[in-house]
Amino acid sequence: MSEKKWPETWQEVNPGCMVFRPGSASEYHTGSWRAKRPIWDNSKCIKCGVCYIFCPEGCIAEDADGFFVANFDYCKGCGICAHECWPKAIAMVNEED
Amino acid sequence: MGKRVGMEVAIASAEAAALCKFDVAAVYPITPQSHVAEHLSDIVNDGRVDASFITVESEHSALSSAMGAAATGARVVTATSSQGLLYMSEVMPITSAMRLPIVMLIANRAVSGPINIWNDHSDIMPMRDTGWISFFAENGQEVVDMTIQAFRVGEDRRVMLPVNVNMDGFQLTHMVEPIIMPDQEEVDRFLPSYIPYATLHPDKVVSMGTLGMPEIYAEAQKSKDVAIVNSIDVIREVWKEWEKQFGRKYEPIQAYRTEDAEIALMTMGSMGETAEIAVDELRKQGMKVGLLKIKLWRPFPFDDLRKAIKGIKVLAVTDRACSFGGPGGPVFSEIRSALYDVPKRPKIVNYIIGLGGRDVQVEDFMEMARKAAKGKLSEPYVFYGVRG
Numbered sequence: 110m111s112e113k114k115w116p117e118t119w120q121e122v123n124p125g126c127m128v129f130r131p132g133s134a135s136e137y138h139t140g141s142w143r144a145k146r147p148i149w150d151n152s153k154c155i156k157c158g159v160c161y162i163f164c165p166e167g168c169i170a171e172d173a174d175g176f177f178v179a180n181f182d183y184c185k186g187c188g189i190c191a192h193e194c195w196p197k198a199i200a201m202v203n204e205e206d
Numbered sequence: 207m208g209k210r211v212g213m214e215v216a217i218a219s220a221e222a223a224a225l226c227k228f229d230v231a232a233v234y235p236i237t238p239q240s241h242v243a244e245h246l247s248d249i250v251n252d253g254r255v256d257a258s259f260i261t262v263e264s265e266h267s268a269l270s271s272a273m274g275a276a277a278t279g280a281r282v283v284t285a286t287s288s289q290g291l292l293y294m295s296e297v298m299p300i301t302s303a304m305r306l307p308i309v310m311l312i313a314n315r316a317v318s319g320p321i322n323i324w325n326d327h328s329d330i331m332p333m334r335d336t337g338w339i340s341f342f343a344e345n346g347q348e349v350v351d352m353t354i355q356a357f358r359v360g361e362d363r364r365v366m367l368p369v370n371v372n373m374d375g376f377q378l379t380h381m382v383e384p385i386i387m388p389d390q391e392e393v394d395r396f397l398p399s400y401i402p403y404a405t406l407h408p409d410k411v412v413s414m415g416t417l418g419m420p421e422i423y424a425e426a427q428k429s430k431d432v433a434i435v436n437s438i439d440v441i442r443e444v445w446k447e448w449e450k451q452f453g454r455k456y457e458p459i460q461a462y463r464t465e466d467a468e469i470a471l472m473t474m475g476s477m478g479e480t481a482e483i484a485v486d487e488l489r490k491q492g493m494k495v496g497l498l499k500i501k502l503w504r505p506f507p508f509d510d511l512r513k514a515i516k517g518i519k520v521l522a523v524t525d526r527a528c529s530f531g532g533p534g535g536p537v538f539s540e541i542r543s544a545l546y547d548v549p550k551r552p553k554i555v556n557y558i559i560g561l562g563g564r565d566v567q568v569e570d571f572m573e574m575a576r577k578a579a580k581g582k583l584s585e586p587y588v589f590y591g592v593r594g
Contacts, residue, residue, distance in 0.1 A: 114421075115419075115421050115422045116422065116425060118425065119424075119425040119426075119428040119429045119432070120429070121425075122422070122425050122426055122428075122429040124305045124366055124403055124429075124433075125303065125304040125305035125306070125366070125403075125404075125414060126303065126304075126416050126418060126422075126426050127403075127404055127412055127413065127414055127416075128412065128413040128416050129404075129411070129412055129413075131411040131413075133413075134417075
């Protein structure tokens with residue numbers, strides 16, 4: 110990455126910590142927070158999109174076949190998708206497993 | 207040259223804001239600030255300024271909407287008092303962190319409990335560390351002048367900070383005083399149009415109020431501290447210009463008859479004028495006494511204080527708020543700390559006075575000066591005049 114993630118010194122802090130580069134928050138990969146990851150069982154998935162709607166991170170997207178996948182750069186592993194999935198197609202598994 | 211008027215000070219403060227052609231007023235009424243809120247509303251309703259008045263549902267909303275308006279580049283005024291200020295407290299440090307130069311008129315009032323609507327400084331003191339510039343006015347003229355100065359200082363590109371103007375509730379807000387109200391042309395000359403550093407605008411993307419993680423939070427706080435510390439140079443510059451244009455002098459600490467004084471009283475706010483009379487009376491009796499009046503509370507004027515105390519043997523600091531279980535009143539503890547490294551410092555004593563609207567008279571200041579001179583204070587701080 111050519112630009113710094115954050116100002117190196119206090120002198121480089123913009124007044125009011127204003128950020129003039131749109132979308133810069135996407136450079137922060139919240140996926141590193143994850144302890145559990147959602148795994149989809151597409152044989153149970155009915156493609157309703159409830160997981161996509163409820164994901165607070167907005168990191169679930171529809172793939173070419175109409176199933177759903179999470180972007181693990183941003184998925185925090187909160188498990189809301191698994192909790193909301195009523196056909197129970199999503200399981201939360203420990204990262205180290 | 208301005209017009210000499212007899213005007214209630216609360217009304218005059220709103221008139222001063224109108225002379226500054228504010229764009230937005232977001233205010234929730236509370237005693238003893240209500241006349242400020244009502245009059246700002248009148249001014250907008252009557253079309254005297256091209257502005258919006260936001261009728262908010264609380265003080266928290268008042269300052270929040272003031273911030274939103276300021277972020278779009280508007281010149282914004284708000285006003286509050288006591289519990290209202292405490293309710294704003296969550297938003298106070300965010301306003302300064304976002305470097306939005308809002309001006310807040312504060313009608314200083316005691317905080318509950320017991321419930322009390324009268325004047326002291328217990329509302330503003332907890333706001334000390336929120337990163338706002340704080341002016342303390344002594345009379346109606348200073349309220350008007352400081353309101354206009356506040357916009358000029360806060361909006362200066364070298365400052366970009368919110369400013370609160372403190373006026374004692376009732377003692378100032380509800381008094382009709384003779385005030386020289388500057389002309390519109392004069393104010394226009396002194397206060398240029400506000401050109402914000404950045405504004406929320408769909409065509410020029412900017413994020414304000416962002417997350418500051420551990421890697422950046424400390425640097426952000428340091429940059430805010432440097433901004434308010436350095437603002438004292440701009441305040442001095444603005445006050446010099448004010449004096450040149452309007453003929454009224456402002457200093458961070460104003461001395462009264464301290465040239466050869468050995469004893470000095472110290473006040474902040476409207477009690478300065480009562481203390482002046484006490485100094486005059488004691489001088490007639492041969493006592494070498496003077497008075498120091500703090501006009502600038504934040505940034506704290508360290509240099510001015512160190513110069514002002516030269517030759518003084520006993521300094522009696524008055525406080526109009528308590529720091530329960532602490533080292534004394536908030537003004538006292540700061541004064542003592544500021545002078546710790548000064549080799550020739552006075553003995554410093556603390557009187558807590560005028561709580562919740564308790565009257566403090568000329569005789570009281572005379573008595574405080576006499577007692578301080580005798581060095582007969584048994585405690586580090588004294589609740590002066592408390593029965594029992």
